[in-house]
Amino acid sequence: MLARLEEPPFAPNPERGGEGIEEKLIKNCIYLTTAQTLTYWICAVASLTFDASNCVMKRIKSDDYHDWRFTYGKLTVLNVTYSPNYEISWFYQTFCIASVASHFTTIDLVTSGVLAHISCQFQILQNNIKRIVKNSKIAMLKETSSEDIPNAYCIDVDGSKISWKHLHKSLKETVEYHLAILDITKEMESLYRNLLLLVFLGTVGMLCFMVYCASLLDISDTKMIAIAVQTFTMCVQILLICYWGEQVIYESQQVGNVVLEANFVGTDLRFQKGLVLIMARSNFPVKLTAGKFTNICLAAFMWILRTSYSAFMMLRNNNQRKKM
Template identity: 40%
Template structure:
């Protein structure tokens, strides 16, 4: 419950200032970055939930067709492995167990995807916020000039007003969908973690490119602090041990493939 409250507070914070689009601060580029991130997270959600739906749907159709075509219980299959606890060699035990397994796998799949999508969405928006910060640093002089012009315009307008006043194969497909469903959420977390690290390192470069020669000394000291802090990259770790990054994702894929080949060899020998 404590983590849920923290995540809720974080999501509410992302929807409040200063993380919301500000045209005066970042121009069209800032709005484009944030809207692009929102569109991307929606696409990610569609892919994740769609893969779960397709995976469970294909497994359901595949096992249902086998049940309809054959009355021999040896030909019957379940979506994700047989259950040895119950006697499912006759009707309706098989159908009840089959339906129960589909409901359970669907619920677990959608819940798992939703949790990963929330985390990936937060990382994606964090990465975009670093890009927004870089854009803001590059536009400091331009924004300051625009603000001064607005102040001058307001003053002259008030002066003029004052004067005017005075003047008036199903198995292969299933294997692919299972693999995508399992690995895509992990890829999202690793990718966006890598993006957060990369974009945090680019903040220092954006501060240097701001063309702030002759600025106030206190302001230069603040920028120097930003530059120094950005030189220490953000590190996101799982369980405070394993770094979440694309190399980690590659390691997970390699380890999973090695384990799969070992199990396949054992099953073949048996």
């Protein structure tokens, strides 16, 4: 699937979108995905190193094993009250979690990256639809004129003077491109829906656990800072996927709106009917799901945030009443 995104019809095509326009859209998409990769990895590294370094400092400052801490909880099956058992166990625990985190972050970034490029393909399709009549006129001029056409992409277009043959060819290429985007989106839905369901369930479960831990701590406790950093990182994980899922929905809907920006007045009636079919298909936006249970969109992200915050406040108030 990733290889297909680099091949026609997904590769930049100046004849379809104009000189440099599609390249600019793809470069902008690559810039955004690169920025989100750096941001996510910075958050992940900060989440892993903050509490781990705090444990190292406590070990350096004190020789009393009662003051020693593990980043992710004590390994009760081992006697870690003396060196080097403590150091070996701490390193093993930290290394394992870091290895798992590296795989999770890679999967998340690949998933969000594919969604970003599918969103970009819908933007390229929109640009193609805006230019569909002009592309037909340019193709007709190139076929009927033996001379070079100066400023071909800046010519005035009169739809009534364009033959059905060239309109039909441009319309066919546009529809085939639209169907190719829908096919690769369906393929992604088939490949990723169970994985995305596991990601959502795993993140919600971890958030519930961390909310419970945070409700037992005082605001001034340094452990609270570590939990806040880890919670923020998990929220970034879900935000990336949900944001690009929302963008795919939005851009697929915009396809129908940009049809009105095509200069179709005066063109062949059969061509106009073809544009109407494109508009009708865009009334059913592309939606990716997490195991067919929920749509991948910003509404799902906001639900997770609201649920986590409500659980935190309920547990914290309950603990405060018990202390009083």
